[in-house]
Amino acid sequence: MENAVTLRCGDGGKYTNSLIKDVFYRHFGNELLTNSMDAAVFDLNKERLAFTTDSFVVKPLFFPGGDIGKLAVCGTINDLSVSGAKPLYLSCSVIIEEGFDIKTLTKIAESIGDACKKTGVKIITGDTKVVEKGSVDGIFINTSGIGVVLEEYNSKPIIDGDCIIITGGIAEHGTTIAVERYNINIEGKIQSDCMPLNNIIEKLQKNLKYIKIMKDPTRGGVATALNEIAEKSNMGVILNEESIPIEKEIKSVNEMLGLDPLYLACEGRMIIVAEKQKSKDLLEEIKCITGCENSTIIGNFTCDIKSKVLMETVIGGKRIIGPLEENLLPRIC
Amino acid sequence: MENAVTLRCGDGGKYTNSLIKDVFYRHFGNELLTNSMDAAVFDLNKERLAFTTDSFVVKPLFFPGGDIGKLAVCGTINDLSVSGAKPLYLSCSVIIEEGFDIKTLTKIAESIGDACKKTGVKIITGDTKVVEKGSVDGIFINTSGIGVVLEEYNSKPIIDGDCIIITGGIAEHGTTIAVERYNINIEGKIQSDCMPLNNIIEKLQKNLKYIKIMKDPTRGGVATALNEIAEKSNMGVILNEESIPIEKEIKSVNEMLGLDPLYLACEGRMIIVAEKQKSKDLLEEIKCITGCENSTIIGNFTCDIKSKVLMETVIGGKRIIGPLEENLLPRIC
Numbered sequence: 001m002e003n004a005v006t007l008r009c010g011d012g013g014k015y016t017n018s019l020i021k022d023v024f025y026r027h028f029g030n031e032l033l034t035n036s037m038d039a040a041v042f043d044l045n046k047e048r049l050a051f052t053t054d055s056f057v058v059k060p061l062f063f064p065g066g067d068i069g070k071l072a073v074c075g076t077i078n079d080l081s082v083s084g085a086k087p088l089y090l091s092c093s094v095i096i097e098e099g100f101d102i103k104t105l106t107k108i109a110e111s112i113g114d115a116c117k118k119t120g121v122k123i124i125t126g127d128t129k130v131v132e133k134g135s136v137d138g139i140f141i142n143t144s145g146i147g148v149v150l151e152e153y154n155s156k157p158i159i160d161g162d163c164i165i166i167t168g169g170i171a172e173h174g175t176t177i178a179v180e181r182y183n184i185n186i187e188g189k190i191q192s193d194c195m196p197l198n199n200i201i202e203k204l205q206k207n208l209k210y211i212k213i214m215k216d217p218t219r220g221g222v223a224t225a226l227n228e229i230a231e232k233s234n235m236g237v238i239l240n241e242e243s244i245p246i247e248k249e250i251k252s253v254n255e256m257l258g259l260d261p262l263y264l265a266c267e268g269r270m271i272i273v274a275e276k277q278k279s280k281d282l283l284e285e286i287k288c289i290t291g292c293e294n295s296t297i298i299g300n301f302t303c304d305i306k307s308k309v310l311m312e313t314v315i316g317g318k319r320i321i322g323p324l325e326e327n328l329l330p331r332i333c
Numbered sequence: 334m335e336n337a338v339t340l341r342c343g344d345g346g347k348y349t350n351s352l353i354k355d356v357f358y359r360h361f362g363n364e365l366l367t368n369s370m371d372a373a374v375f376d377l378n379k380e381r382l383a384f385t386t387d388s389f390v391v392k393p394l395f396f397p398g399g400d401i402g403k404l405a406v407c408g409t410i411n412d413l414s415v416s417g418a419k420p421l422y423l424s425c426s427v428i429i430e431e432g433f434d435i436k437t438l439t440k441i442a443e444s445i446g447d448a449c450k451k452t453g454v455k456i457i458t459g460d461t462k463v464v465e466k467g468s469v470d471g472i473f474i475n476t477s478g479i480g481v482v483l484e485e486y487n488s489k490p491i492i493d494g495d496c497i498i499i500t501g502g503i504a505e506h507g508t509t510i511a512v513e514r515y516n517i518n519i520e521g522k523i524q525s526d527c528m529p530l531n532n533i534i535e536k537l538q539k540n541l542k543y544i545k546i547m548k549d550p551t552r553g554g555v556a557t558a559l560n561e562i563a564e565k566s567n568m569g570v571i572l573n574e575e576s577i578p579i580e581k582e583i584k585s586v587n588e589m590l591g592l593d594p595l596y597l598a599c600e601g602r603m604i605i606v607a608e609k610q611k612s613k614d615l616l617e618e619i620k621c622i623t624g625c626e627n628s629t630i631i632g633n634f635t636c637d638i639k640s641k642v643l644m645e646t647v648i649g650g651k652r653i654i655g656p657l658e659e660n661l662l663p664r665i666c
Binding site: 002003004005006007008009010011016019020023024026027028030032033036039040042044045046047049051052053054055057088089091092093094095096097098099100101102103105106109110112113116122123124125126127128129130131132134135136137140142144146148330331 | 335336337338339340341342343344349352353356357359360361363365366369372373375377378379380382384385386387388390421422424425426427428429430431432433434435436438439442443445446449455456457458459460461462463464465467468469470473475477479481663664
């Protein structure tokens with residue numbers, strides 16, 4: 001391991017995982033922690049609960065499609081949702097830089113409030129810290145969340161043929177942040193997909209038994225999320241490049257910037273691994289959910305390759321899609 | 334309200350309260366949030382749970398008696414404990430500055446792990462963010478926590494004569510941070526009282542029914558905590574200066590620095606408001622708990638004055654002890 005923490009230790013890829021394992025798990029690891037994916041799931045007497053946390057350091061604070069406040073609410077709601085839980089309560093803790101504009105803070109608070117109202121999730125506890133000018137870049141927000149598990153959906157192992165659904169166009173959040181960060185002038189609509197995914201969970205509740213895994217491809221994007229699932233399941237993924245939904249504008253900006261959209265964050269999409277036999281019915285149901293109209297089956301699991309993601313490209317080739325190696329863009333969430 | 338957030342908005346006093354009310358409560362307030370003191374307490378089917386959050390930005394990261402890691406675990410455990418809950422699970426989210434020394438990070442992780450082992454509380458979910466050099470001062474840690482409420486202890490209103498117990502010497506954490514921050518050379522032992530208070534809750538469980546309020550006097554110290562209770566209960570507090578436990582070294586450093594120890598943070602003390610008839614028995618029981626040997630009754634509630642804290646001084650005078658007005662020392666927790 002290196003001697004100092006580098007930016008790539010925070011990009012959600014393999015360096016982040018190694019920092020987490022070598023430093024944190026080693027000292028306070030326990031089964032609930034090491035088994036948890038996006039949220040920890042545990043029993044409390046007769047209740048099965050999910051618990052998760054996320055700190056948001058996104059830069060800029062406001063971007064097309066959202067802001068740090070909306071992101072902080074959606075991010076934690078989504079981590080609970082992909083764990084099969086109905087999100088109930090959030091905490092909200094802010095660290096503010098001395099001199100931060102009250103009007104901007106109020107806009108962020110409004111945005112947090114709006115996202116809560118829309119999802120029916122309540123912030124019930126909070127904390128406010130102010131630090132000297134220069135000790136934090138504007139404002140950082142932590143939200144933690146509690147939900148009740150509706151269905152233990154990932155108890156069945158992934159098998160050959162299981163289908164991979166994505167609930168909409170990829171790379172929209174990451175690309176939006178890149179465009180804002182580099183101040184690029186783009187024609188056409190580039191907008192973050194930032195949105196809450198709890199309605200998916202609630203609407204699919206009776207079909208959760210056909211779902212093996214749900215995951216929101218945030219830091220590290222679809223590629224990193226699929227690599228994680230492939231590694232945990234010891235199965236391979238075959239991705240079909242042609243079927244991956246991506247907006248024309250998003251695609252061309254990524255080509256221009258030399259970024260690979262497979263590694264760019266979504267903040268309102270879910271990867272769903274479902275039983276092959278049920279996947280088409282599920283897909284039709286998901287497409288009826290607002291915001292999920294562009295859902296597509298983008299690939300499947302196979303036992304022919306182990307713990308790897310292989311993409312069949314548009315031009316007929318095959319390409320290994322590894323986990324995130326290099327930090328593309330810090331502070332996207 | 335001012336146009337910009339100032340340091341005193343984060344000191345735990347009246348400016349913090351006004352920021353919280355005017356900006357946050359206005360936009361995402363709900364009964365559970367606005368009624369919550371140190372933690373939100375709510376029903377989840379048949380379970381009564383407590384949920385709390387705190388971000389830790391203490392400077393320096395290491396100080397006599399503790400460090401940011403120990404503080405982050407104890408702080409959240411204590412907020413659950415004073416809410417009458419047995420702390421069960423924590424989240425831990427870190428925001429690290431690029432270039433932060435891995436050895437220092439490991440020491441902090443060790444310290445978090447130690448505090449968890451000693452208290453039996455588990456960290457079950459986490460998050461790691463890394464931001465560019467200069468975007469955060471070293472490391473900030475958020476912990477949120479879930480506990481089960483053992484006894485709804487504060488359902489009975491405070492009445493005339495109810496006693497105020499403090500579980501040990503005051504101002505030790507705040508003074509330690511001041512001494513470290515200003516690099517003062519002191520003879521004698523100055524050490525933070527940072528410690529978990531969950532054992533108090535567990536040992537007093539069968540007596541919780543005689544307790545009206547528990548509160549850990551952190552930011553803003555004993556004075557601010559008592560003012561808050563006085564205001565909420567619409568009752569007055571009579572403090573007896575002579576009986577307030579304070580270490581000799583702590584007292585003399587405060588005199589030297591011109592600081593008022595009543596406003597300096599404790600991180601391992603609890604204020605307990607108890608029924609008059611039971612307070613002496615309770616005090617004896619509390620004194621038997623490790624770390625609480627210096628517990629004392631420091632005053633009582635009265636209906637003669639409303640929402641105020643009055644101190645009978647050693648020299649026989651009376652002094653109004655208001656809530657914190659000025660920021661004494663930023664980033665003490």
